[in-house]
Amino acid sequence: VRINSVAIIGGTHGNEYTGVYLLKRMKINKIHEKWEKLNIELILGNPKAYEKCVRFIDYDLNRSFLIKDLNNFDLSGYEADRAKVINHKLGPKEASETDFIIDIHSTTANMGVSIILHGDNQYNFKVASYIKEHLKNVFIYYVPEDSNADYPFLNSISPYGLTLEVGPIANGIVRHDILEKAEIALYKTIEFMYLMESKQMLELPRQLEVFEHVKTVDFPRNSQGEISAIIHKNLQDCDYPPLEKGMPIFYTLEGNTINFDENETMYPIFINEAAYYDKNIAFSLTKKVLRNIY
Numbered sequence: 001v002r003i004n005s006v007a008i009i010g011g012t013h014g015n016e017y018t019g020v021y022l023l024k025r026m027k028i029n030k031i032h033e034k035w036e037k038l039n040i041e042l043i044l045g046n047p048k049a050y051e052k053c054v055r056f057i058d059y060d061l062n063r064s065f066l067i068k069d070l071n072n073f074d075l076s077g078y079e080a081d082r083a084k085v086i087n088h089k090l091g092p093k094e095a096s097e098t099d100f101i102i103d104i105h106s107t108t109a110n111m112g113v114s115i116i117l118h119g120d121n122q123y124n125f126k127v128a129s130y131i132k133e134h135l136k137n138v139f140i141y142y143v144p145e146d147s148n149a150d151y152p153f154l155n156s157i158s159p160y161g162l163t164l165e166v167g168p169i170a171n172g173i174v175r176h177d178i179l180e181k182a183e184i185a186l187y188k189t190i191e192f193m194y195l196m197e198s199k200q201m202l203e204l205p206r207q208l209e210v211f212e213h214v215k216t217v218d219f220p221r222n223s224q225g226e227i228s229a230i231i232h233k234n235l236q237d238c239d240y241p242p243l244e245k246g247m248p249i250f251y252t253l254e255g256n257t258i259n260f261d262e263n264e265t266m267y268p269i270f271i272n273e274a275a276y277y278d279k280n281i282a283f284s285l286t287k288k289v290l291r292n293i294y
């Protein structure tokens with residue numbers, strides 16, 4: 001694997017300010033000079049949504065990168081256009097000029113520093129392992145994917161990359177502690193690529209603990225389709241610890257507790273994520289697995 005060009009994106013979702021402020025900091029600190037062997041591009045993903053402090057204007061930008069949509073010039077909307085601009089600048093997807101894309105996001109869930117990896121890619125797993133070795137409270141969230149299928153994420157433009165997801169943080173604000181952790185994770189990502197390109201030997205554990213996506217769990221709804229129960233207080237902020245059968249997950253508006261009812265131990269994440277209410281998603285479930293990274 002040769003990595004020469006890296007793109008760092010913040011503000012793909014306009015109300016997630018951590019990434020945007022990291023871009024500002026990197027410009028002030030002249031990141032290009034620090035890592036001169038790598039060609040680093042800094043991009044504000046969704047400037048209009050950032051200006052208005054909203055997730056998106058017409059459509060989720062991080063779901064706008066399917067090949068068929070990038071090639072569809074009848075598709076209207078700000079993000080449909082913006083995706084084509086970004087694809088032109090960094091891609092084009094499937095013949096990308098950019099080797100590695102780091103897309104910075106934030107979450108209202110208590111997920112610490114989460115590295116989201118889509119698909120089976122040993123290089124990406126090694127980067128994630130390197131970050132985990134150098135920073136506390138790092139979790140790897142792995143979404144298995146069919147390598148022949150197309151994916152709508154901004155990251156899918158380049159052959160390698162990851163999504164950095166930090167939290168808990170409200171939308172539209174910046175927090176020093178979260179910004180600091182995200183920055184370390186980001187710099188460790190670049191450092192890994194830099195050291196690999198400099199042919200330096202890196203000692204990494206042979207196995208990596210990853211949380212593999214199983215499914216999403218919807219909020220309970222009434223006959224009108226409205227959400228009829230909230231996240232139970234015992235589950236709130238418990239992203240990543242094990243969830244066992246019988247543990248409370250929801251509290252209904254009538255005052256009843258709904259318990260987890262699956263036999264297998266699961267590891268919940270994105271608990272009470274603000275951006276998922278309109279999709280009726282309460283949290284996601286993962287299973288913990290060890291992966292060989294060599």
Ligand SMILES: [Zn+2]
Binds near residue numbers: 012016106
């Ligand atoms: Zn986001």
